[in-house]
Amino acid sequence: MAKYRILLLRRGVQLGILLLYFGANAWGWEVLSGTLSSSKVFGVIPLADPLAVAQMFFAGIVVAADLAVGAMLVFFFYFFAGGRAFCSWVCPMNMVSEAALFVRRRVFKNRTWDIRISKKSRFGMLALALLLSFVTATTAFELISPIAVLTRSVVFGAGFALAIVAAIFVLDTFFVKNGWCGHLCPLGALYSLIGKYNYVRIFYDKQKCSECMECKSVCPEPHSLSPVAKESGVLKSGDCTLCGKCVENCGDKALGYVIK
Template sequence: MSGKTKLPVGQEAIEKFGWLRAHRFLLLRRASQLLFLGLFLMGPWFGIWWVKGNLSGSLTFDILPLTDPFITIQSMVAGHWPELTALIGAIIVGVAYALIGGRVYCSWVCPINPVTDGAHWLHEKLGMPKGWQPKRGTRYWVLAMVLAVSALTGTIAWEFVNPISMLHRGLIFGMGFAWAFVLSVFVFDLFISRRGWCGHLCPVGAFYGLLGSKSVLRVSAPKRSECDDCMDCFAVCPEMHVIAPALRGQDGDTPLILSPDCTNCGRCIDVCAMDVFRFTHRFDDTPAPGRETRTRTQPASGASRAA
């Protein structure tokens, strides 16, 4: 590690590029989340019905159907074949996320993401231990359990406890008991398990991760030889295990982050003062210089500072 790890996360990027540049993808994500939520709320709040429905299923301009494919699959295993419009909507959404990146939903659309990000921010500010960390495969077991319960009960099981739907309905009809579900996610991430909900338990994230496992949009580390070990990218990444294979790879290894767990949030790009990361596509896999090359040819700037 370099001496720069003592600096606040992202501080050098702020000093080098400015605050806006060092938060550009975070700000774009918040704008995107507000946009999607606002489109659904314009109807019930202001009578502007450009979009009717919610994230589970909607109709845009009375023409374009969009359906959550996870909801559709639950309906099918429960024995309820969806109407043609809903099926078409599920195919449209499924193909879009399969191409763009499944867990883009988690970081750019899901309204629970600001809740869990807020819990993580407060967790770090309070200096709390990371707490209980379920295995990352737990969310896939939860996903399988949801589908099994749907099949056994003949219901769309996850919708009874889905905090995303609870938050949406609460904003329209009044939060009421829905606050308990949203607050429980916040409390879980704050006190029990750091980044536990999205990173370990949420079956929606698990589903979209599988859906986008071969997606085109990727984050890459083409300048990894310039990495100075500040560790800021690991600090801000909600799925930090996805970074190491691309960043720590040897000569000839792909610089692409290929793990389906990556949410394409772009925070690693924001906070990197060395401009190591960027968005690209999965076919841009030209091997990048590895860390061994950097070690042989030049010292890490962070190491020189520490000295």
């Protein structure tokens, strides 16, 4: 159990956030109301998804002041804390992608029909999301975003749109390892740009490393661990989700969190 303390902490944060949203809708709690797209803390402090607000801007929709402030607050939080920390500590789709990874490895033993997609495709998806908003004058990606769909389903009740989430589970399990989060998600792409220079990082100590490469086998973004077996230092990739899988699976304690 102690080995998975970071995983348990992440699940606690992810589920706790969903519970607060659900509680706000069902029982009138005021700690955190709304959805991940736009919410209020204690009914006062606005928070907003920067990509949703960017889509509104490109769609020509007037962005209300509290939404703009909310997007700025979220932007600066992840700018310092690590952009893709959103992915492994907050986004509910992370639970879907990690469940698919588990099924892929443990049930199907990686006997799947893998197709290759470039990890850079997500930046194309980000550009496409903004372009579609501009062309259609709607927040195009927001309407079909699995993140928004899953959050809305938990808070307001499940609908047919959950099929999008199921399709991603199938994609990740059978066709592309970490397909959505690691290759296609435009929000993950935006957060990897936001977190490029963040302060919370993973540190690697070559002196302690026996080069078993267990860290790379569990990492959802293995290229983030490029310094492993080469040189000590902080991982620089903005793609690192700060999930801590490498930390909790390293038997040599050669990896850990650090504030640079």
